[in-house]
Amino acid sequence: MDREQEELQFLGLFGIFKESYKIIVSWRKIFAQITLTLILPLTFIFLAHIEISHSLFKDIKHTEFEKEITRPGTKRYNNLSDTLSSEWITFWLFKVAYFTVLLILSLLSTAAVVYTIASIYTGRELTFKKVMSVVPKVWKRLMVTFLCMFAAFFVYNFFAASIIVICFVILPNSVVSAIILYVVLIVYLMGFVYMTVIWQLASVVSVLESSYGIKAMTKSMDLIKGNRVVAVAIFFLLNLSLGLIQFLFSLMVVHGSSYQAWKRVGFGVLCFVLLLALFLFGLVIQTILYLVCKSYHHENIDKGDLSNHLESYLGEYEPLNGKEVQLEQYDV
Known part of the structure; x- marks a missing residue:
């Protein structure tokens, strides 16, 4: 990275995109290795899931149609019922397996890309073997952060659904209930987008700082202040x-x-190919966004402390207890 940290705060939306592209091109060998090892299978599974889900659901709909035109109580009807139950079980087991593998590969890819960019930023010697040795250790921290965000999303969705149900129970089939529903949906979507942005930034915090889980979420909320518009714009463009x-x-x-x-x-x-590039680009962008937010809040990322923090994943350095790595305020 050829920019000083103080300059990063002035990067806007297109500046972040441009800086991300420059990093990928400048270090294309290491990013190509990460892509082939982690992001390529992630992309394949993502697209294969769409095709397989369509095929499984198509079989379910066909069986349901055959069951509807079959007289109840007959042997054929009972066989179709058993087949339908089996198809639904297969469908949901496939969904669970897909989301599990997708989550694992996503977190591993995030760990690899964030660690790589941090190593580039600190000027550390970087090899693909070293990145892959660090990824499993960083992955554990990312999983804790993910579980905390999953719990937050669960509570958020539960309250949103409860409000909608209460509105329809109290005011069924009325104009007021319809208006309230639209307002709740708009507020819900705004909150959902904001929480997703928080999660993405918290993932970077979990790798580059000593905080993870709830602490990483809190830190992410503080960092995003002043850059919400840029972060949300990035979210919408990528999605x-x-x-x-x-x-x-x-x-x-x-x-x-x-x-x-x-x-x-x-x-x-x-x-x-497009999805492969988008996944890699998105992971690099969220890391650059973290650096921009740190610069915006004048939080100096000391390259020495950050380098020591990265070495701790390799067992080469043990950070001091109670010390917040690479987090120091500087005056402007």
Whole structure:
């Protein structure tokens, strides 16, 4: 990184994108290795999930249709009921397995990319072997942060659903209940986006600072102040890109049986490459956003302390107890 920390606070939306691109290009070898090892299988599983889920659900709908036109009480009806139950069990087991593998690969990819950028920032000697040796240790901290955020999202969704149910019980089928529903949905979406941004930044905090879990979430909330608009804009742009890729894949590959085979394969490869680049780009961006937020709040990231913190993952350095690594205020 060729920018001084004080300059990072002046990076806007496009500045963050440009800086992320420059880092990837400058260190393309190490990022290519991380991509092939972690992000490539993540991308494959993500797209394969769409295709397999569609196939499983299609079988379920077909069985349900056959059951509806079959007389109850017959042997065929009972067999269809057993088949339908089995298909639903298979569908949900597949979903659980998918989300488990997706979570593991996502956290491993996050750990690898954040650690790599931090090493680049501190000028440490960086090898792919060293990154992969650190990833499992950093992954544990990220998992704790994820579980805390999962609990926060669960409580948030529970209260949102409770409010909606209460509104419809008290004011059923009324204009007032409809207005309240729209207001609740708007507020809910705003809160959901904000919490997601907090989670992404907390993941970086969990790797680069001594805080993780609830402390990382709190630190993330403090860092995001003053940069909410940029963070939310990044969230929307990345997720809009993700949505467009998913739509293209579903339209041309999953539901593209009417197209020629070479077209479906071509669009499948295109979506795969675009999604691969988007995942890598997104992870780099959230790390750069962290550095921008630190600079904005004049929190000096001491390269020596940060380097020692990174070495602690390798067992080369044990940070002092009670010391907040790389966190010092500087005056402007």
